[in-house]
Amino acid sequence: MPELPEVETVRRGLQPAMEGARIDRVETRRADLRFPFQPDFSARLTGRLVTGLGRRAKYLMADLSSGDVLLMHLGMSGSFRVVTAAGQATPGEFHYPRGEDRAHDHVLFEMSNGARIVFNDPRRFGYMKIIARAGLDNEPLLKGLGPEPLGNAFDALMLTKATAGKATSLKAALLDQRVVAGLGNIYVCEALFRAHVSPKRKAATLADKKGEPTERATRLVAAIHDVLNQAIAAGGSSLRDHRQTSGELGYFQHAFQVYDREGEKCPTPGCTGTVKRFVQNGRSTFWCPSCQK
Numbered sequence: 001m002p003e004l005p006e007v008e009t010v011r012r013g014l015q016p017a018m019e020g021a022r023i024d025r026v027e028t029r030r031a032d033l034r035f036p037f038q039p040d041f042s043a044r045l046t047g048r049l050v051t052g053l054g055r056r057a058k059y060l061m062a063d064l065s066s067g068d069v070l071l072m073h074l075g076m077s078g079s080f081r082v083v084t085a086a087g088q089a090t091p092g093e094f095h096y097p098r099g100e101d102r103a104h105d106h107v108l109f110e111m112s113n114g115a116r117i118v119f120n121d122p123r124r125f126g127y128m129k130i131i132a133r134a135g136l137d138n139e140p141l142l143k144g145l146g147p148e149p150l151g152n153a154f155d156a157l158m159l160t161k162a163t164a165g166k167a168t169s170l171k172a173a174l175l176d177q178r179v180v181a182g183l184g185n186i187y188v189c190e191a192l193f194r195a196h197v198s199p200k201r202k203a204a205t206l207a208d209k210k211g212e213p214t215e216r217a218t219r220l221v222a223a224i225h226d227v228l229n230q231a232i233a234a235g236g237s238s239l240r241d242h243r244q245t246s247g248e249l250g251y252f253q254h255a256f257q258v259y260d261r262e263g264e265k266c267p268t269p270g271c272t273g274t275v276k277r278f279v280q281n282g283r284s285t286f287w288c289p290s291c292q293k
Contacts, residue, residue: 002074004058004149004182005231010080011055014117017082018050018062022112029106034075034127044068044130045109057145057181068130071141075125081105085114145181149224154180156206156213156221163203164211171199172281180224185283186259187227193258195223196268198292199285230255258286266291 002010026042038044049065062070107119107128119126131139146162147154162179163170173179174188183191192199197216206217234255257267262277266288273290 002058002078003184003187004055005187005228005234007058007060007074007182008055008232009235010074011053011060013082014060014080015053017084017111017113017115017117018109019053020050020113021115022047022049023109024112025108025110027108027110029108033106033121033124034073035129037128038130041128041130045070056142057148057177058184059142063133067133069133069136071129071131071139072119073127073141075121075123075127077123078119078121078126081118081120083116083118144178146177146179147181149180149182150228154221156217159221160207160211160213160217163206166203168203169199169280170197170201170203170206171285173203175281175283183224185285186256187224187231189259189286190257191220191223191227193287193292194227195219196291196293198289199280199287201293258288260286262286 023045024047026045028037028042031037044066045064048068050062051065052063054061054063058073060072060074062072064070102120104120104122105118106121106124109117111117119128129141136142147158159180163173166173168176171188171192174183174191175185189199195216197220201216206214206220208214258275261275264275266273266275268288268291271288271291273288275286275288277284277286279285
């Protein structure tokens with residue numbers, strides 16, 4: 001499933017085509033994706049201006065002139081394709097042609113600026129929902145989400161408070177969207193490695209006896225910031241389905257230090273360890289037992 005950097009990359013690709021433009025036409029080519037479309041889905045979007053395009057955790061959020069918000073989730077295999085008024089999106093260095101099977105083009109937006117935006121989702125785990133902006137705080141899909149890891153308020157103290165008293169592993173805690181929103185398996189593995197913190201460590205040990213953040217907590221927050229920012233700059237990671245809106249692949253996978261590198265030498269200078277893999281809470285964890293403590 002796309003993680004925060006992939007969703008943020010898609011948001012930035014959609015922004016020039018959607019933000020400030022009016023939705024002239026909406027076509028849903030099936031009755032549902034993961035969930036059924038609302039009966040008035042197309043009617044509530046048609047003729048509305050997109051006043052802003054944001055992101056919350058792994059959700060895309062389009063603010064509309066009506067006071068509604070279009071909530072969009074990519075699911076496992078969802079992607080957006082933008083065709084500009086000139087008839088194409090400019091591919092970049094890491095461009096790979098998209099599949100020509102249009103049977104999975106499920107939603108079409110025609111914008112007043114001439115752009116056509118198509119949502120393609122072979123597995124149909126993605127979904128879209130229109131919510132009144134005034135009701136966002138009570139929206140079940142968003143309620144209970146933790147802080148944004150790239151938000152100004154996210155620091156070692158906030159993370160320490162969120163993990164206080166938790167007997168679960170630190171890896172499991174970081175994947176809990178109530179602790180911090182938007183992190184997934186890839187970037188948790190990478191951040192823990194860069195911070196030299198064991199994924200097996202109990203989450204509560206980020207705090208000292210006085211409840212204050214330890215040095216590990218400070219290192220971990222800095223590593224989370226660095227990994228996410230680098231991944232966004234690289235267009236995310238393309239392992240199976242992720243594509244940018246132009247069709248480009250993300251390429252942060254080429255910068256992985258431990259993820260999917262089982263058996264390779266640890267890249268930490270001076271470390272003689274080897275990257276290992278084990279299954280933790282049903283997910284593959286990649287780490288170096290020699291330097292992650």
